[in-house]
Amino acid sequence: MKQAIRLVVNGTEHSVEVQPSDLLVDVLRDTLRLTGTKKGCGTGECGACTVLLDGKPVNSCLLLAIRCEGRQITTIEGLGTPDSLHILQKAFIENGAVQCGFCAPGMLLSAKALLDENPAPNEMDIRQGLAGNICRCTGYVKIVKAVSSAARTMSGAEGGGR
Amino acid sequence: MLPRTLYVRPSGLSEALEALEEHGPGARVIAGGTDLIPSMRARTQTPSCLVDIQDLGLDTITRTDTFVRIGAACTFSELARSSIIRELFPVLREAALAIGAVQTRNLATIGGNLSSAVPSCDSAPALYVLKARLTLISLRQQRVIPVEEFFQGPRRTVLAPAEILAWIDIPLPPHRSGAAFLKIGRRKALTLAIVNAAASVCAAKDGSTVEDATISLGAVAPSPLRARKAEAVLRGYMWSEELVKEAAEVASGETSPISDIRASADYRRELCKVLVRRALMQAWERALGGDQR
Numbered sequence: 001m002k003q004a005i006r007l008v009v010n011g012t013e014h015s016v017e018v019q020p021s022d023l024l025v026d027v028l029r030d031t032l033r034l035t036g037t038k039k040g041c042g043t044g045e046c047g048a049c050t051v052l053l054d055g056k057p058v059n060s061c062l063l064l065a066i067r068c069e070g071r072q073i074t075t076i077e078g079l080g081t082p083d084s085l086h087i088l089q090k091a092f093i094e095n096g097a098v099q100c101g102f103c104a105p106g107m108l109l110s111a112k113a114l115l116d117e118n119p120a121p122n123e124m125d126i127r128q129g130l131a132g133n134i135c136r137c138t139g140y141v142k143i144v145k146a147v148s149s150a151a152r153t154m155s156g157a158e159g160g161g162r
Numbered sequence: 163m164l165p166r167t168l169y170v171r172p173s174g175l176s177e178a179l180e181a182l183e184e185h186g187p188g189a190r191v192i193a194g195g196t197d198l199i200p201s202m203r204a205r206t207q208t209p210s211c212l213v214d215i216q217d218l219g220l221d222t223i224t225r226t227d228t229f230v231r232i233g234a235a236c237t238f239s240e241l242a243r244s245s246i247i248r249e250l251f252p253v254l255r256e257a258a259l260a261i262g263a264v265q266t267r268n269l270a271t272i273g274g275n276l277s278s279a280v281p282s283c284d285s286a287p288a289l290y291v292l293k294a295r296l297t298l299i300s301l302r303q304q305r306v307i308p309v310e311e312f313f314q315g316p317r318r319t320v321l322a323p324a325e326i327l328a329w330i331d332i333p334l335p336p337h338r339s340g341a342a343f344l345k346i347g348r349r350k351a352l353t354l355a356i357v358n359a360a361a362s363v364c365a366a367k368d369g370s371t372v373e374d375a376t377i378s379l380g381a382v383a384p385s386p387l388r389a390r391k392a393e394a395v396l397r398g399y400m401w402s403e404e405l406v407k408e409a410a411e412v413a414s415g416e417t418s419p420i421s422d423i424r425a426s427a428d429y430r431r432e433l434c435k436v437l438v439r440r441a442l443m444q445a446w447e448r449a450l451g452g453d454q455r
Contacts, residue, residue: 003169019166020166020167020168020169020212021163021164021165021166021167021202022164023164023199042200042203043200043203044196044199044200044262044265044266045352047263047265050265053268056239056268057264057265057268058265058268058269059196059265059266059269061199062194062195062196062199062200062266062269063195063199063269064169064192064195064199064212066169066171067171067192067195067214067216069171110264110265113264114264128264128351129264131263131264131350131351131352132262132263132264132265132266132351132352133263
């Protein structure tokens, strides 16, 4: 039986009807049409579906949407816009850290959470922070470089953030 | 698509226990869901009702004069971040950080990890050597059991239907004691252990006699095991590298590993020797105050 729930996504409250068994990734993509979040393995191993739950990265394919009432969800659509990219997104472009792009939304959100907790990560911190995100194209070198470069930019920029 | 199910989100423990009772043996507790959701997807579990325990207040870590209480719904990220755990039980922090990756550790809970009862469960060896006790609560009773009495084989525990693993109590570590956890998997993140091991030792006042030793191994038997014969090799004897090596050999002999896609039984037996030796050495160093981090 469908139930009406309220989901707060990227600061906006949405009223949606879900089955208790509906996964957050499917509600985001199919109901809210926020297709930036990708669905890869469906078992919590590839990280393509990563979203932030109360600021912490989680696999939205392991999370029932109904469990997220009262929590804050951030998807890639909430990170930056095409007109105003987040520093991490700019760094990914500048460093060639994107090839097919399927892992990028998850990578960026994991990187965002990492930098929120640790503004000056070393290479090992970055690799551990991104260990839950698989990329089959880049070999990770440019992604790690991009996160490192974004961290430097953000610590140099006044107040950090965007 | 997951199989259809009912869902309730109780706001207190008694309400949760009533919900489990009311919905019968098909009802399942959902904590992090990192194991349950993939199992539902694979149709190996098809609960009739999910009882969500995120609002029960079982996610805290508190310290008393004699023990530390960890709520069963505490995530591995919270465990790894806790200053209490960092200071008192680095062995548990090491186990927590060996699990999954950031995303899974933000969801997965210590109670869920134990309740799933897979042989490679990373939190169990650490909790074994810390002599943790589990509190299981149902509407009818509340019971406390040593962690090693919890498992009954792969994916089987002593938990009765409508019973919840509520919290885990760990006694404060004795003086001159230390413990360490090690895991070898096929890679460094998001992988099940080929073998995991934990050891704790307590040094006598002379700083060279082993007063007590506890050794635990995972993924080498139907459930995580205590290597009691190996512990007896150490207890009461003078610490030496030869003694540790002997204990590690004995520990390996206490296991009954299988060959599977991750490794052969022979490889696992060899790994046991290496991991037990290293865990003991590290534990001893910590016991003598060399490394508490």
